[in-house]
Amino acid sequence: MxxxxxxxxxxxxxxxxxxxxxxxxxxxxxxxxxxxxxxxxxxxxxxxxxxxxxxxxxxxxxxxxxxxxxxxxxxxxxxxxxxxxxxxxxxxxxxxxxxxxxxxxxxxxxxxxxxxxxxxxxxxxxxxxxxxxxxxxxxxxxxxxxxxxxxxxxxxxxxxxxxxxxxxxxxxxxxxxxxxxxxxxxxxxxxxxxxxxHALADGARPRRVATDDDRALGERVLRLMTEDRLFTEPSLKVADLARHLGEAEYRVTQCVTGALGFGNFNQMVNQFRIEQAQQMLSDPRCDHLPVLTIALDCGFGSIGPFNRVFKARYEVTPTVFRNTRAGKLV
CATH class of the missing domain: 1.20.1070 (Rhopdopsin 7-helix transmembrane proteins)
Structure with missing residues (x-):
C-alpha cells in the first residue's frame, strides 16, 4: 500500500x-x-x-x-x-x-x-x-x-x-x-x-514592521540554519547566533520575531530541529537509528523536550510517526 x-x-x-x-x-x-x-x-x-x-x-x-x-x-x-x-x-x-x-x-x-x-x-x-x-x-x-x-x-x-x-x-x-x-x-x-x-487569539503584541535591513539579516539567519545547520547545537542561544552574524543580540531578536515571523528564538530553532527530525523519521535509511539518537542529532538535549515539541507539531509522538510511516500500526 x-x-x-x-x-x-x-x-x-x-x-x-x-x-x-x-x-x-x-x-x-x-x-x-x-x-x-x-x-x-x-x-x-x-x-x-x-x-x-x-x-x-x-x-x-x-x-x-x-x-x-x-x-x-x-x-x-x-x-x-x-x-x-x-x-x-x-x-x-x-x-x-x-x-x-x-x-x-x-x-x-x-x-x-x-x-x-x-x-x-x-x-x-x-x-x-x-x-x-x-x-x-x-x-x-x-x-x-x-x-x-x-x-x-x-x-x-x-x-x-x-x-x-x-x-x-x-x-x-x-x-x-x-x-x-x-x-x-x-x-x-x-x-x-x-x-x-470564536477561537482564542494568541494575544501577542503586534510585531515590529520589518525593514529592508531586517529582511537581509533574516536571509543570513536562514543560511546559517539551513546550510551550516546551526540548530544542531543543543545549547544554541541568541547570543551564539548573534556572534556568528556579527550583530547585536537585540537586532537578531527583532529579525527573528519581525522579518522571519517567529514568536521567539526558541520557536525558530525548534522548527528547524523538528523538520529535520521529521525528515529522518520518514527516511527508511534512518530506520536503524533510535529515536533518541535522532533527537540528539537534531539538537535536542534529551528525549523529553523532543517528544513534547514533536507531538505539538504533528500531534503524534516520534515513535508513532515512524511506525505509522513504516506500516506497523493498523
Missing part, C-alpha cells in the same frame, strides 16, 4: 480527537450531576453514598480546568500540576470518607475547603487575566463569564453557606445549590459553544 497516502490519512484521524476543552466540560458536567444526585439523597450512608461523595468532590477543580481551557491557549496538555491538584482533592476526599472521626479528619476537611476555595477563586480570575489587549468581542465574553460565575458563586456558595439557621436560605439551601449548579452547567455549555465559534 502507498505510504504517502496511508500516513496522512492516519494522521488526519488522530487530529480529530476530542479537544481538551470538551473533556473538561464533560468532567465538569459529570461532577455537577453527581453533586445534584448526592444532594437529593441527603445524608445517606453506604458504598453508593461514598462513591457519589468522592466523584462529586472535585466540581470546583473541574470548573477551574475548564475555565483555563476556555481562556488560555497553553492550558491543554501544557502543565500537569492543575490535574494533580484535582486528583489530590479526589484522593483526599476518599481518605476522609473512610477514616475515623478525629483531628486528622478535621484537618483534612480544612485542607479540602482551602483547595476548593482556591480553585473557585482561580476560575474567577482566569477570564480577567487576558482583558488587557483583548478585542472588544473577546473582552465582552470574558466580562460576562466572570460576572455570571461570580453571581453563581455568590449565591450558591457564599450566601447559602453563610445563611443563619432557620432562615429561608438555610431551609432551601440544597434546592438553591442545585439550581445554581444547573445554571452553571448551562453557562459553561454556552461558553464552550461560543469558544468553538
Amino acid at each position: 502507498n505510504d504517502t497516502l496511508v500516513f496522512p490519512a492516519l494522521l488526519a484521524v488522530r487530529r480529530r480527537r476530542p479537544r481538551d476543552i470538551h473533556l473538561y466540560f464533560a468532567l465538569f458536567a459529570g461532577s455537577i450531576l453527581v453533586f445534584c444526585l448526592r444532594s437529593l439523597i441527603g445524608g445517606a450512608n453506604g458504598l453508593a453514598a461514598d462513591f457519589l461523595a468522592i466523584a462529586g468532590c472535585a466540581t470546583c477543580g473541574w470548573s477551574w480546568l475548564l475555565t483555563r481551557a476556555l481562556f488560555r491557549r497553553d492550558a491543554p496538555d501544557a502543565l500537569p500540576w492543575p490535574w494533580g491538584l484535582v486528583l489530590i482533592m479526589i484522593a483526599l476526599t476518599a481518605v476522609l470518607r473512610w477514616s475515623p472521626a478525629g483531628p486528622v479528619q478535621q484537618m483534612g476537611g480544612k485542607v479540602m475547603e482551602l483547595i476548593g476555595s482556591t480553585a473557585l477563586l482561580l476560575a474567577l480570575v482566569e477570564p480577567l487575566l487576558g482583558l488587557r489587549g483583548a478585542a472588544q468581542g473577546e473582552r465582552r465574553f470574558r466580562l460576562i463569564f466572570a460576572a455570571a460565575y461570580a453571581t453563581i458563586m455568590g449565591i450558591g456558595v457564599i450566601w447559602i453557606s453563610g445563611a443563619p439557621q432557620g432562615s429561608w436560605a438555610a431551609q432551601w439551601g440544597d434546592q438553591v445549590k442545585i439550581a445554581c449548579a444547573f445554571v452553571g452547567l448551562l453557562g459553561a455549555g454556552l461558553a464552550v459553544w461560543y469558544r468553538g465559534r
Whole structure:
C-alpha cells in the first residue's frame, strides 16, 4: 500500500480527537450531576453514598480546568500540576470518607475547603487575566463569564453557606445549590459553544514592521540554519547566533520575531530541529537509528523536550510517526 497516502490519512484521524476543552466540560458536567444526585439523597450512608461523595468532590477543580481551557491557549496538555491538584482533592476526599472521626479528619476537611476555595477563586480570575489587549468581542465574553460565575458563586456558595439557621436560605439551601449548579452547567455549555465559534487569539503584541535591513539579516539567519545547520547545537542561544552574524543580540531578536515571523528564538530553532527530525523519521535509511539518537542529532538535549515539541507539531509522538510511516500500526 502507498505510504504517502496511508500516513496522512492516519494522521488526519488522530487530529480529530476530542479537544481538551470538551473533556473538561464533560468532567465538569459529570461532577455537577453527581453533586445534584448526592444532594437529593441527603445524608445517606453506604458504598453508593461514598462513591457519589468522592466523584462529586472535585466540581470546583473541574470548573477551574475548564475555565483555563476556555481562556488560555497553553492550558491543554501544557502543565500537569492543575490535574494533580484535582486528583489530590479526589484522593483526599476518599481518605476522609473512610477514616475515623478525629483531628486528622478535621484537618483534612480544612485542607479540602482551602483547595476548593482556591480553585473557585482561580476560575474567577482566569477570564480577567487576558482583558488587557483583548478585542472588544473577546473582552465582552470574558466580562460576562466572570460576572455570571461570580453571581453563581455568590449565591450558591457564599450566601447559602453563610445563611443563619432557620432562615429561608438555610431551609432551601440544597434546592438553591442545585439550581445554581444547573445554571452553571448551562453557562459553561454556552461558553464552550461560543469558544468553538470564536477561537482564542494568541494575544501577542503586534510585531515590529520589518525593514529592508531586517529582511537581509533574516536571509543570513536562514543560511546559517539551513546550510551550516546551526540548530544542531543543543545549547544554541541568541547570543551564539548573534556572534556568528556579527550583530547585536537585540537586532537578531527583532529579525527573528519581525522579518522571519517567529514568536521567539526558541520557536525558530525548534522548527528547524523538528523538520529535520521529521525528515529522518520518514527516511527508511534512518530506520536503524533510535529515536533518541535522532533527537540528539537534531539538537535536542534529551528525549523529553523532543517528544513534547514533536507531538505539538504533528500531534503524534516520534515513535508513532515512524511506525505509522513504516506500516506497523493498523
